[in-house]
Amino acid sequence: MSRWEPDARGRLEQAAAELFAERGFDQTTVADIAARAGLTERTFFRHFADKREVLFSGQDAFQDVVVGAVAAAPGTATALEAVAAGLDAAGNALQGRASLAPQRQVIIDAHPDLQERELIKLAKVGTAMAAALHERGVAEPAATLTADTGIAVLRVAFARWLDEGVARPLPEVMRETLGELAVLYEPVPAPARVSLP
């Protein structure tokens, strides 16, 4: 077998997705994935640290796309508008994974350690977005607040998109969710307001 494997990474991802669907995540080994892809385990480990890594493939690229969109928003855009641009980019990037996303989510939901990993991954995107906002001249705490609430929107919109059977474009669900968050923070008309202790 030649050392250079054309699209080895993509073939391993495809093989893993098939096997996770057929046998379940826990019942699939790295050896199984490599065999299905027609590659060696050694090749697998050149691309992924372990089988969990396959589920988080493309994470750095995803972060770069989102943060790049925040940075590239027009200079006149507010912090919120720059984050909205980041969410558009996130939606477009994840939309490309619509065929694998529901199956992947079933695996993640069944494994608390994978849920934690997903959470940490998203928190890192949030931190990177806050840094990009800072670069744009947004002061703290606005930068972190906008970025972190943007991640909350991303999580909620993504879950909603999956719940709806990935039927709508994800960027549309992102925008809708962002709009709903804005409504939550609208001031309540005075007569309805309840004063808290």
Added chain:
Amino acid sequence: MSRWEPDARGRLEQAAAELFAERGFDQTTVADIAARAGLTERTFFRHFADKREVLFSGQDAFQDVVVGAVAAAPGTATALEAVAAGLDAAGNALQGRASLAPQRQVIIDAHPDLQERELIKLAKVGTAMAAALHERGVAEPAATLTADTGIAVLRVAFARWLDEGVARPLPEVMRETLGELAVLYEPVPAPARVSLP
């Protein structure tokens, strides 16, 4: 040494805090902590799984206090007002740890695994707040959006409170930060609005 140790847990926490400050977290062992507290390692392990656990002591109680406050908000309170009540409770609970908080944060900031643990802890509080909002009749996605953005406010306010040398009451910093988030989500006047691609 008797099996029943009066306030063993509190003595171990105090001993750990002293040793972490004197020698650093990495240079402190469980044996050191137990010895300083005048207790055995066996007693330590009855209270904590490892020395990292000491830093996250009271986590379940904290979550109960915050979620309890959300649940106990007046029936007429909006989702945001109920979360604000939760943040007041969180602020009051953490205020009681003002003397140990800065030192603890230095340790956490130096250890990525502890940062992840802190993040996961807060995410769980967010999930529990969302469930409490749901119980109050708040529908999705409003429940999760309000709860998750509440956690963003908590994180930012806590960091700010530490940055300011814990000089102000934490509940005040929480309320201020929540107000700043509301401003971020205020509609921008039309002429200044930038349309995004």
